[in-house]
Amino acid sequence: MSAAISSSMNLKPATLLRIDEVITHYPVKRSATLPLLHLIQEDVGYISEEAITWVATKLELQPINVYEVVTFYPMFRQKPIGRRHIKVCRTLSCALLGGYKTCEAFEHAFNTHRGEISPDGEVTIEFVECLASCGTAPVVLIDDDLHENVDVAKAKKLSDQIKSEASQRR
Amino acid sequence: MPAPQQRRIIFKHIDAPGYTNDLACYVRHGGYEILKKAVTLPAATIIDEVKKSGLRGRGGAGFPCGVKWGLVDRKSGKPIYLVVNADESEPGTFKDRYIIHQDPHQLLEGIMIASFANNVKQAYIYIRGEFPHGARILEQAVAEARAANFVGPNILGTSYSCEIFVHRGAGAYICGEETGLIESLEGKRPYPRIKPPYFPAVLGLYQCPTIVNNVETLCHVKHILEMGGDTYAKIGTPNNTGTRLLCVSGHVKRPGYYEFAVGEITLGELLNEVCGGPLPGRTFKAVIPGGSSAKILKFGETFTLKNKDGSSRTLTVEEIPMDFDTLAACGTMGGSGGVIVMDDSVNMVEALANINAFYAHESCGQCTPCREGSLWMKKITARMVHQQARSEDGALLKSVADQIAGRTICAFGEACSWPTQSFVAKFGDEFKGYAETRKEPKRADALELV
């Protein structure tokens, strides 16, 4: 049965293996909700309603149980985003050293606004709360990688890098 | 007198040239020797050493670790869980990050000692979602330690077995609160639980007895066992023992993370000497000493404290030693060790607006005062900054905060109201006069904080 649903989810075989493995970490299946959502988002890019139902079935839950969780955590998204995810820290220590300007620099570079996919589809920029690297403020998380001391100049450099990678790909 | 030297116990290897986060390097530096010693000791002896050490939790509340372990219900017959709080999400705090990324085995050794001492068969490390590399590093470290028989079944040839799994959060400050964390780990919305009856020591993860400890706290456990609880207790000051990691951010020349014996260094020494003082041309205005929830200190204010012998002493902000008790006596807290510094370029209404936005965003929304109050305070300060400030807004803010603190399910209620209460109390004039401040032309290049 789960095989039937999973094929419709188009998850990679490796993801499915990791899903089955991670469920064994817990005495209660429901605990695997966050790990499964992370794995699916890493694989597919976002959490669709179908994915929520799939996770619920997999963990013997009701879809609302998973939906409640998905919508609570900002890291889970229910829509696709740009190719790269730029998360600029908004919180005090970063703001004290120009975090807002850093964010604007990214927005400007990609001609976009926070929370939207840039017109070229390359990035989605977002403000996030303290990334626990306040000593090297302002900080920016681009996908999985932390960038420290990102002032406006460094934000421009990082933007250029992303753009040149994009043009090479094309 | 020069500032005291750092005393690096936990951070001994952090940023050390050539030190890597793999098992081989850790073992080369004497790693897992203390675990080997631990498994030969009676569990009660280890707990005793931790009690003797006086170690207080480094996650924020400063609760004595040995006492916490003593509260665990060992008679229920249910499994006992250890949950490692690696959520590190209190703004201004960035210490666990370096342990996790650079010295993960130190944490694992601490976890295994604590687990052995408390007969824990299953430990979970709850790591914040924004540390994706950290989670992978920990997973790798667990795999290595497991292969080397430090973790897993029958460790080190004993009959004791314990598994460690890494569990990632997904961007929620409230998952740092221990019962919110437990709910999150159970796959639910991280709604903190009411206490009573849900004290983790009795009804924690899966309604089983559970110990929740911060990353740094567990690292200390290893060193306590190494040097003995009594020796450890001699570091620092009475009731404020050991070393602690201090994270300095904001307006100083050399922000960063430092490790000192608790209470040995004053705030002034830390900021002026260790961190190089204010930025050029600036003076210190205010400092939050223990993560953004801690009440703010205003440079220039003084505190008159009672001594044990009945006499009293007066301290300036600079003179406050960075220990739990003195900071509490000064009306704030050591909290998570995150020191956030603001200089004279900062307007306090704007700084509070930034903080209020954080708490409004992070309130789980379960209980009325925090849910509605945190957003209300955010809306007031945001309106003051972006639209129109009224002279009565300061008083209103304080009154809203007063209606939250002490009346909520979890300590987030205090966390979100203490900033407002202390900002308004200490910088009332800036709140009263903000309407005028906004109109000043030189404000054009003011820092954007909200």
Place this chain on the structure above:
Amino acid sequence: MIAPLKPDLITVNIDGKEIAVPKGTNAIEAARLVGVDVPYYCYHPKLSVVGNCRMCLIEIGMPAVDPATKTPIMDPATGKQKINWIPRPQIGCATNASPGLHIRTNTAQIKDCREGVMEFLLVNHPLDCPICDQAGECKLQEQSTGYGRGYSRYVEQKNFKPKRTQLGPRVMLDDERCILCSRCIRFCKEVVKDDVLGFIDRGSYSTLTCFPGKALENNYSLNTVDICPVGALTSTDFRFKMRVWFLKQTNSIDTESSVGANTVVWSREGVIYRITPRPNDGVNDTWMADTGRELFKAVRAPNRLTAVKLDGLDTSLEVALNSAGAILKAAGRTVALVGSGRSSVEEHSLARKLAETLGASTHMVSRIGEGDRMLISGDRNPNVRGALVVGLIKKLPTEKLTALGGAIDTGAVTVVVSLGEDLHAAGLTAAQLAKVKIIYLGTHADTTTKAAQVVVPTLTVFEKSGTLVNQQFRLQKFAKCVPGPAGATDDLAVLAKLVVTAGGTATLGDLPNVWASLATTVAGLAAISYATLPDTGLLLDSTPFASLPFCEGETFHYQPAATTATMKV
């Protein structure tokens, strides 16, 4: 009758008043017992405690004892034991009575706490009470008068949320009014085990919802409307039809099965608008099924009988009953009486008297359905046990009237009195119906009324008073909510007259008289009367019927006897 267990009583002090309560009693309930009101929203006695609204904050303290000697520490000022008050207010809903517990609800701090919570609950509330369906039943409206500050300091923009969401076929949601107390969620999860509701998003933007494509459609969905402390959940049926304060409330019983859920019927000027559950901890807690709330629609059904008929023609009650008497007398000992599991205890007893007068055989048909393990049992007749208790029947009803059919075929039965049962539906063929004379007392037209010689319209459960015996052998009363339609007569009065016209001794067909006679003639009912029967009913001795194979499976507060456990539906 079953004696309650003697609970473990302890003494607590609430606002200076001492009271003995069972250990563990919830502080809100304990305060209620001494007349102290602790306001609350999220607490519900039948749901888990979550402590999220913070309205019930109280101060608590314990008598001080010296930790070393364990001796009480006295307060020199009062000469009494000192009380250690916890400075931080605690929630009453999660405070359980322990020996010596002291509670204060009348301090400045508690007043301030309540004002604070009230203010917070209102900052994002639309304040559209004049157009709100909950007006009159809204705890927010009620308590803002009692505990609020009475003015608003809120000048910011309120949050926007969905205003009209159809959660299910019977329930509407206004998210802006929701105070996020989670009662409805807990009800669905804990009581119905149908986890369909949940909160999405976080903080003040948290929103109650179902997962897209799912609906709140279980047969208990309307209980969420009952327990929603504000006007966020409303019944699509009742929505905006009538202001509740215009309505009269009458206690009744849900007759859809032998569970006998206790109900309140809400009516005005002879018209019923809704039915809601009435708390009974021994039967239905505070719940009832949605289907039971629709039963009043039968009152105004198009096939309602309102004309007395003799051979298909309108006539007077007098004439009809005299003709019936003549038919019965002429039949000699060939009369059969088909009672109904829906009749009241009192009707059963007069039916028995009629049968005895005539020497008639008695019959009854069962109505077996599937039990839902909650508040609808497998026996859809509400009062089979009542018929057993008064001796109208000795065995359980049968699915079809096969024996009666046989007796008609052989000519042993020539007249059938039906107390509202459709004989055709109960298995008698058209030929069999044609062979006998039928006297029918009932409320709605069916195949049998067409075939009957005498038809006397009677009353529905909403139009008369009486008692029923539920599956637990609990005798429960229902009261007249609205007058019956013109042309219909009270069943008891009709039965009493029929007894007389059939040649029996005169009986008065009213409740006091029927009960006076029941108390003396039925062993199990001695010393009981309709007037003194408690609102929560009275458990009768069931042992005389212990060997009968009752059909019910497990429901709330009902476990089938071990011998019948295998028959669970």
